[in-house]
Amino acid sequence: MTFCTATPPSMSGSGDDLYGPRSSDQVNGDGTCTNFSGTIAHTTVVPLGGSTELYVPFFYCFVVSKRAAVLIHEARHANGVMHDDDNFDSSWEYNGAWRWEVCWLAWFANLCPNASPPMKQAAVDRANIILGRDFTRDPGFRIGPTGIAFQVPILQVGTPILQNDAATNFTFGVADYDGHGRPDLYCFKHQNTGTGMREIHVLNGADAYQSFLDQIGTPIEQGGPNAPNFTFALGDYDGDGTADVYCLKSTQTGTGTLEVHVLNGADNFQSFLQQTGTPISAQDAEENFAFAVGDYDGDGIADLYCLKLKHTDTGTLEVHVLNGADNFQSFLQQTGTPISAQDAAENFAFAVGDYDGDGMADLYCLKLKHTGTGTLEVHVLNGADGFQSFLTQTGTPISSSDVASNFAKTFGLGDWDDDDALDVYCFKDKSTGTGKLEVHVVRIS
Ligand SMILES: [Ca+2]
Ligand SMILES: [Ca+2]
Numbered sequence: 001m002t003f004c005t006a007t008p009p010s011m012s013g014s015g016d017d018l019y020g021p022r023s024s025d026q027v028n029g030d031g032t033c034t035n036f037s038g039t040i041a042h043t044t045v046v047p048l049g050g051s052t053e054l055y056v057p058f059f060y061c062f063v064v065s066k067r068a069a070v071l072i073h074e075a076r077h078a079n080g081v082m083h084d085d086d087n088f089d090s091s092w093e094y095n096g097a098w099r100w101e102v103c104w105l106a107w108f109a110n111l112c113p114n115a116s117p118p119m120k121q122a123a124v125d126r127a128n129i130i131l132g133r134d135f136t137r138d139p140g141f142r143i144g145p146t147g148i149a150f151q152v153p154i155l156q157v158g159t160p161i162l163q164n165d166a167a168t169n170f171t172f173g174v175a176d177y178d179g180h181g182r183p184d185l186y187c188f189k190h191q192n193t194g195t196g197m198r199e200i201h202v203l204n205g206a207d208a209y210q211s212f213l214d215q216i217g218t219p220i221e222q223g224g225p226n227a228p229n230f231t232f233a234l235g236d237y238d239g240d241g242t243a244d245v246y247c248l249k250s251t252q253t254g255t256g257t258l259e260v261h262v263l264n265g266a267d268n269f270q271s272f273l274q275q276t277g278t279p280i281s282a283q284d285a286e287e288n289f290a291f292a293v294g295d296y297d298g299d300g301i302a303d304l305y306c307l308k309l310k311h312t313d314t315g316t317l318e319v320h321v322l323n324g325a326d327n328f329q330s331f332l333q334q335t336g337t338p339i340s341a342q343d344a345a346e347n348f349a350f351a352v353g354d355y356d357g358d359g360m361a362d363l364y365c366l367k368l369k370h371t372g373t374g375t376l377e378v379h380v381l382n383g384a385d386g387f388q389s390f391l392t393q394t395g396t397p398i399s400s401s402d403v404a405s406n407f408a409k410t411f412g413l414g415d416w417d418d419d420d421a422l423d424v425y426c427f428k429d430k431s432t433g434t435g436k437l438e439v440h441v442v443r444i445s
């Protein structure tokens with residue numbers, strides 16, 4: 001198993017000495033080596049006579065903490081544990097050579113009694129490079145020089161959509177479009193569209209949101225000063241396994257009530273599976289509610305979560321769940337919650353998904369401002385007890401000031417890292433490093 005490159009130097013015939021400078025190495029005048037591309041170490045595991053070989057870059061390119069860490073890494077290989085995904089370890093839980101190396105570097109950086117601050121910092125830097133580069137699934141944390149591990153997004157990437165376009169014209173949702181297992185990103189373009197209609201642009205999860213799986217107009221006219229207001233959300237209306245788009249109309253409705261117009265995912269959003277009024281008045285919906293879609297009662301049919309933030313009877317955030325099974329004519333649940341209405345209206349955004357895997361969708365309350373941790377916080381209200389208790393309340397790697405100023409107010413849920421737990425998708429559309437809409441995915445469990 002090679003440590004750094006797939007091509008170890010020739011063992012014979014070249015005239016090179018494995019333990020002296022090879023012709024490919026660049027040995028500087030001061031004795032250091034700048035050729036970082038060569039093999040550093042190589043461990044062979046056989047029942048008897050296994051060995052670890054160390055090459056020139058090991059001796060000349062690395063500071064002492066890195067050299068020691070390499071030996072720990074190779075010791076794990078000598079134990080018979082090889083990388084399980086080319087030169088990557090699949091995950092932290094795999095407990096492979098990269099984890100052993102990081103653990104030793106973390107010990108050195110934090111607890112080694114005789115190391116100088118620069119030596120400790122070199123160990124921190126090396127560990128964090130490995131954490132960000134050498135695991136198929138990012139462990140989701142980095143180490144620091146004072147023993148405190150900090151979280152990082154498990155994905156942070158620019159997309160083909162310009163940030164100004166995203167901030168002005170789009171909202172977002174997450175679902176699996178093509179059945180390949182990775183969550184795809186639905187970008188709903190509400191105005192300034194090429195087709196004159198509201199558009200759905202689906203970014204591909206399989207290539208980390210670098211290409212489009214679909215870009216298409218819908219039968220709904222684009223937004224503007226005189227156009228009706230729509231909120232878009234994703235859920236499977238007809239149980240065919242394909243996500244449909246719930247278009248929730250709260251102004252200029254024919255019925256005078258909140259209307260649910262469901263675009264069929266199976267025919268690329270060209271026809272409606274349902275268009276209906278509800279028991280909530282359009283004015284109430286427009287002024288006081290936010291919306292999300294998920295299966296509340298576990299019957300396999302997505303229900304409509306109507307979240308009342310203002311003018312509530314209870315003085316708290318209220319959850320009113322309209323039943324998908326009777327076309328949103330009755331409520332499965334109407335209740336207050338432990339979050340005050342004022343707090344909910346001023347500081348929160350919402351998403352719906354099953355946090356604990358009991359088959360009942362839970363309410364993810366995302367606190368952007370005035371948080372105790374100074375970060376974006378995720379407070380999950382339990383669907384199983386009617387949203388009376390929290391399944392988790394946790395901070396994230398995204399700062400509160402950043403998320404409040406620079407991120408879209410819509411969030412998504414999807415299992416990016418394939419550990420069967422939903423991750424939170426956050427969409428940065430201002431002050432991005434890339435000038436593009438960025439997807440930041442954080443793990444919260
Ligand atoms: Ca469907
Ligand atoms: Ca249901």
Ligand SMILES: [Ca+2]
Nearest residue numbers: 355356360362
């Ligand atoms: Ca649940």
Ligand SMILES: [Ca+2]
Nearest residue numbers: 415417419421
């Ligand atoms: Ca996950």
Ligand SMILES: [Zn+2]
Nearest residue numbers: 001002003097
């Ligand atoms: Zn290795």
